[in-house]
Amino acid sequence: MKAVVLAAGKGTRLRPLTDDKPKALVEVGDQPIIEHCLDDLVSLDAEEFVVVVGHKKEQIISRLGDEYRGVPITYAHQREPAGLAHAVLTAEQYIDDDFMLMLGDNIFRANLEDVLAEQRDDSSDAAFLVEEVPWEEASRFGVCVTNDDGEIVEVVEKPDEPVSNLAMTGFYTFSPAIFDACHLVQPSDRGEYELPDAIDLLIRSGRSISTVTLEGWRIDIGYPEDRDEAERRLREVDTDRRVGRSDSASYSDSKEVSVSGDGEDE
Template sequence: MKAVVLAAGEGTRLRPLTETRPKALVEVDGKPILVRCLEQLADLGADGFVIVVGYRAEQVIDAIGDEFQGLPVTYTYQRERLGLAHALLTVEAHVDGEFMLMLGDNVFQANLADVVARQRSGETDAAFLVEEVPWEEASRYGVCVTDANDAIVEVVEKPAEPTSNLVMTGFYTFSPAIFHACHLVQPSARGEYELPDAIDLLIGSGRTIDAIRMDGWRTDIGYPTDREAAERRLRGLDVDGVEADRVGVEAADE
């Protein structure tokens, strides 16, 4: 399975961290987000990478090079940032089978392997890592509606009134059918080619997409405070900066 990473973003909300570098190269606990993504994808069995670049692309290419951990790296260029479906189409010529897709602005400590295993089972056309978030936060994400078997029956991008609090996390597996769906997507109200719209086209064509519920955590690095929260978690601290182990010990002593 090839692994695709979308890393074209500028990261305007992360300023001043992105004033001189692209979002994907912002360091979290001493390591660029993109490097963390590639390490995890390699551990999941990727046999090569395709990285979509855009803002300050040359910095990403210089940082990663033509191979990573002995695996080949190919770059595609998204000249205009017109949505995730638009970005995904830039890799179509470089992917000829099932593949992993990771958004290059997330830090994961979660059961990604369960998603890959589900795809490799041959029983689904795609699989997504999903998580439940507070209802008041669901409108910030791509919201998933599932049936009793945890098959995804609808995806809505940033709905004003969410009908579910189950959201996509930024890690997916797909068959090449997703590319055909991306070609059919029309611009949304905000002028972008939305990945959830392509996913809904897959569902409408009878394709099966499974939701794998997250065991662990992930942090979407959108703001400097998100970076700080991810660093605390990676260091064994909770989101308030309290050592998780210490909390457990204190609780046991009470």
């Protein structure tokens, strides 16, 4: 399965870390955020990366080159920051089957492989990794409303009155039907083509979208303090491994997640 990584953001909220580099190249630990993403996708047997670039794209291309850990890379250029649905469409010409989508500003230590298993189920047209967040914090996120079978029936972006506490985490699998939906999306109030609007179109067209609840943690690197928190979490994981604790043990001990948003920033 191919993997699309959205890495076109400027990272204005990450300044001064992004004064001289794009958001995707901010280092967490000993490597850029985007390499953490690609490492996760390599572990999921991604057969090709489609990296969507924009701001300071030359730096990303220079850093990664034509392949990463033996997996070929194709670059798609998002010429303007017009929203996540717009970013997804820049990859359309390179995708002809089910694919993984990862927002390139996340650090995951989680059960990503379970999302692929859901996608491979013939009854699923898409599958999302979602996280149960405290109800009082749900208005900060794009949240999913599900039915009794765990299928998504509605997506609401940062609701004033939370209708769910299942937050989207930035890792998805889709069939190519998502491109048709993205083409139909109209600009939002902030003038962008929003991915949740495309997802709602999929749902209304009768497509089935499954959810997988996050086991572990993820951090969206939106602010400098998020980078610091991610580095702390990664040090804990390294320590746990050195003393012989399992990944699942370290996941269960680290449930509080810092999330700044679920899309590229301006």
